[in-house]
């Protein structure tokens with residue numbers, strides 16, 4: 001039985017790599033944000049707006065425990081998931097955890113064009129975005145580092161690169 005969690009900052013590739021990796025490994029793919037959106041019939045932005053970040057984090061923890069019971073799954077967590085409650089310990093206790101490590105410049109380049117659906121970034125200017133990324137990474141790194149594996153996910157910009165990254169991730173987890 002396999003249960004793998006991908007963790008890492010927004011834009012690190014949890015959804016992109018997770019989807020491709022799950023397909024290659026014949027695992028069910030669950031993106032925690034999408035799971036929440038389906039269960040609540042609301043987008044992540046709507047949940048943040050209606051319940052605040054604290055309300056979202058409560059839901060996120062509850063849904064994490066729901067999907068953490070599933071078997072033969074790859075779960076793409078949200079960027080903040082490991083950093084609240086005992087979520088990181090929980091993921092480590094029920095599965096394998098992989099931290100997708102991506103440097104701030106690459107995150108910035110990705111998030112600049114993909115910030116709109118992310119309530120913590122949506123209204124930021126370029127300068128603010130870089131500051132938010134670097135200061136959040138400082139705070140979150142202690143949690144991300146608790147993952148059982150660390151994987152460099154800086155090469156995800158094309159179909160070919162995603163395929164190569166899938167192969168490398170498989171080698172890492174088979175070790």
Ligand SMILES: Nc1ncnc2c1ncn2[C@@H]1O[C@H](COP(=O)(O)OP(=O)(O)O)[C@@H](O)[C@H]1O
Nearest residue numbers: 009010011012013014015016110114156157158
């Ligand atoms: N089909 C694609 N082609 C090129 N780049 C992509 C594609 N899909 C995702 N990416 C890049 O990978 C980044 C990672 O996004 P995503 O997987 O949503 O990260 P996360 O789930 O960790 O927040 C995207 O912001 C984008 O730059």
Ligand SMILES: O=C(O)C1=C[C@@H](OP(=O)(O)O)[C@@H](O)[C@H](O)C1
Nearest residue numbers: 009010011033078079080118119
């Ligand atoms: O880092 C965070 O606090 C968040 C990351 C998002 O997921 P992605 O990392 O998949 O963008 C989503 O859960 C929410 O916008 C909050």
Ligand SMILES: [Mg+2]
Nearest residue numbers: 014015033076
């Ligand atoms: Mg995602």
